[in-house]
Amino acid sequence: MEKLIQVEKINTDILIIGGGTAGCYAAYTFGQNGKHKVLIAEKANIKRSGCLAAGVNAINAYITEGRVPQDYVDYCKKDAKGIVREDLLLSISENLNEVTHKLEENGLVILKDENGKYVTRGNRNIKINGENIKPILARMAEAQENVTVINHVNITDLMVKDNKVFGAVGFDVNSQKAYVIIAKAVLIATGGAAGLYRPNNPGFSRHKMWYPPFNTGAGYAMGINAGAEMTTLEMRFIALRCKDTIAPTGTIAQGVRAKQMNGKGEIYETKYGVATCERVYGTTEENRLGNGPCYLKTDEISKEQEDELYKAYLNMAPSQTLKWLEGGQGPAEQNVEIEGTEPYIVGGHTASGFWVDNKRATTVKGLYAAGDVAGGAPQKYVTGALVEGKLAALGIEEFLAEGQEAYSDDSWETIVSQYEKFLNNEEENITIEQLEESMQKIMDEYAGGITKAYQFNETGLNLAKEKITGLFEVLETLRAHDTDGLLQIYEIKERLTVCLSLIEHLKARKETRWHSFAENKNYPDEDKNFEIYVNSIKEDNQIKIIKRPLVVDDYKPLIFAFEGNKLVDAGGEV
Amino acid sequence: MSIRIKITSCVGCKRCAEVCPGNLIKIVNNRAVIRREKDCWGCTSCLKECKTGAIEFFLGADIGGKGSVLSVEDKGDLRTWTVKRLDGSSETITVNTKESNKY
Structure with missing residues (x-):
């Protein structure tokens, strides 16, 4: 019998996709103003979802006594060999201590000396007991009267018309139900992408990895498909x-x-x-x-x-x-x-992710990004992600103050029918697990994975592109036995989408600026001509590279300009 | 890397299924079951939620596991972790959740 999906429609002012580090802190920030209706859609449960599930070992981004925010910017810039957004880093650095103190007020244990001062671990780190940091953040978000959380809902697609976002569509991972969420602004805080490459332990312990295996690049993929600009995906992170x-x-x-x-x-x-x-x-x-x-x-x-x-x-x-x-x-x-480890794409550690302006607006109007999904600002760690949640929330409040009308149409029907297609596909030879292994093997062997000592060349990358493109056809034939199976299919789809953009980025940076992170054997040296951002957008189903000049030194905040919904300035081109 | 749920201790309260960041635990016949044990991240969120000590954590043999299990029990601010080896020996470590890491 044909499996059909029941649809529930929800209206909200602000949709936060992903209730992890950045998403929870954004919700908490919206609660301080209390003016807008906020909905967090989380694919697991915000109590233990995202990067902080097991806890965290220290606060690694804090301005310790005797240091100033600019010191932190200088450190990040040096570590990333110059390819950072100094305006973004400064805005993060200036808020690191405030968000840390808020967490302490809400129950985070921070080690202090006999004079009541934080005990440092290195120049930028303080010692904590971070086991319960995520339950603390979840409580901070849930305590806000204007915030509603729906757990176990996996968002797959943004709804965008004429470069303006008006909502998103997802499904309940435990029952045959879809959600169509109409919103005046959307904050994407879905984290980075693990599982693109063959992992360290490909057998029984395949998910024993550094980054959460459940962060599968959903935000990047939704952004790429909605025409949002990405930056510096080629700066992979290897821990x-x-x-x-x-x-x-x-x-x-x-x-x-x-x-x-x-x-x-x-x-x-x-x-x-x-x-x-x-x-x-x-x-x-x-x-x-x-x-x-x-x-x-x-x-x-x-x-x-x-x-x-x-x-x-x-x-x-x-x-x-x-x-x-x-x-x-x-x-x-x-x-x-x-x-x-295997390479990950994660904007909390490198500069990979959405190309955002200083208010964390993306190039799609009404769409904001924070945390690991946002690019330009490496070494964010936990506190930097919290700050970005705050800054994005403030940016959205400003955007809504301009007066935004809700809009809706029936474009969600195509997305829901895609869910139904997977649920009704016939059982074929190729399974979800096989497809995942195939993707990881291709990326490992041709796009610089562990077994190739992270090295790649153009011939290999072209082959990777061809093979990954081929997997999309197989993907369409997969069968989901239930919505948990549907979740697994979408997690692969997202990663394949990220892989294709990543491959183009790796090809476009014709130099080796970061050993291991982007070890291009055709161009083994650093090249001054690549003191630029390599960005990309998807146009007519092709990834188009855009090269933009560095935002440097004077820390002048980059703010995107729109005429109506059309993007007219996002930082100049090289 | 994965968990084992002792069916005789599980009371089907769903707390573990609720928090698993990978949505990997489902309730079948009023008992918790892990859907795909290879997909466990090893975060131990489910162990900490379980009030009956029904969930144990183990390392796969591919990463050096030899069959020992890790379990956890909370009493007030004190959290006691126990490692039980196959030879019957065990070790416990108690962590005060209100104290910071030293490193």
Whole structure:
């Protein structure tokens, strides 16, 4: 019997897609003004969804005593070899401490010294117990009277007319029901994209990865398909992690000052440079040259330090503590093996994501972006994402104050019929899982994955494009047994869409500015001509590259200009 | 990397299914069941929600797992994590949730 979907229509002033770090803080900010009706649509449950589910090890973006916001901008700029939006970074830096204090007021435990001052961990970090940071944020959002949360609703498509967003469409992951949400403004806060590349542990533990495997690039894909401009997708993020468990290394490196050491016992800590990408590159190179495995040298720490590490990991990555205890050897006895992860696209760590202006408006009118989905501002970490939630909320309030009319049409019908198509497809040979593995294999082998030491060239990228394009045809034949299956299909569809844009970005930056993150073997050196942003939009089903000049030094905020709904200025072209 | 739900301890309260960030737990015949154990991220949100200690966490053999399980129990501000090995030995670590990490 044919499976049909029931449709519910909802009207709201503001729709927030994704109740993670940025989305929850945006909702909290809207609550302070209280004027508008706000709806958060979350595909899991905001209590533990997004990047913070297990907890977080420290606040890594905070302006510590004696430092100023400009210092943070300078650090990020240097780390990203100049390809950042200084205006965005400054607006983040100026608010980092305020959002941290708000979290503390709401229950986050922050370590203080005997004088009541925060205890720092490095130049920009403070020590916390971050296990319950997400439940705290969720409560802050839910406590606002004008905020409604609908959990377990997966948004798949934006509704846009003449470059203006008027809502979005999604489905309930647990029942055959679609939601058509009409909104005057939409904030996209869906996080970055994991699972594009073959992961570190492709077998049983395929989801034991750094970034949440459930962040599958939905926001990027919706934006790309709606004609929004993306920036710097080619600056992939690869994390340096504890081998197997893919747990954080910063807690060990910064906490007990463990150095990076190769299999011959040589310290290579600074041999390759100390930028984030160079730390990964160093480990990758040491392995490639046959000097692996690589370690963090922990065998000199005390038993007391070891006990504290056990606790710290239980508060953010319990699998690492389990691995130590299960194996019977802790870090005081055995050095911790490290490795690079598969590449992710994540605007909280690199500059990848939506091209936004200083108010976090995208190039589609009424559509805003915050957190990992927004580009231009690397090293945001948790607090930077919170700030972007706040700034986007303030930007939207200003936009609505101009007076926006609600609009709706029947374009949602095509989207809902697509859901029904997947639910009614015949069972074929190719399954959802096979398609995912195929995509990850192609990206790994031709677009610079782990097995290729993150290196790629143009011939390979062209092949990747051809093969990924071919998978879209297979995707259309997949069968969803229920809406959970539909969720899995859309998670692949999103990633395929991101892959195609990513490939074009990797091709367009004809240089190697960031080792490992974008290691282009046709152009192995840095090139001054690429001191620009590589941006893209999808036009007539093709990805078109736009090169824009850097926003530098004077921190002058970039604000997009529209005539009616038409974008007329988004920062000039090179 | 995944979880095991002990059917004899589960009371079907749905708390785990409600919070799983991957929507991986469903309720079948009034008991929690993991849909695809390979898709678990290992965040342990479900363990922390469970009031009957029905959920245990383990590492897959591909990342060094040897069959031990991790469980968690809360009493006030104290959270006790227990690792039980296959040979019957176990270790516990208690974390005060109101205290910061030292590192």
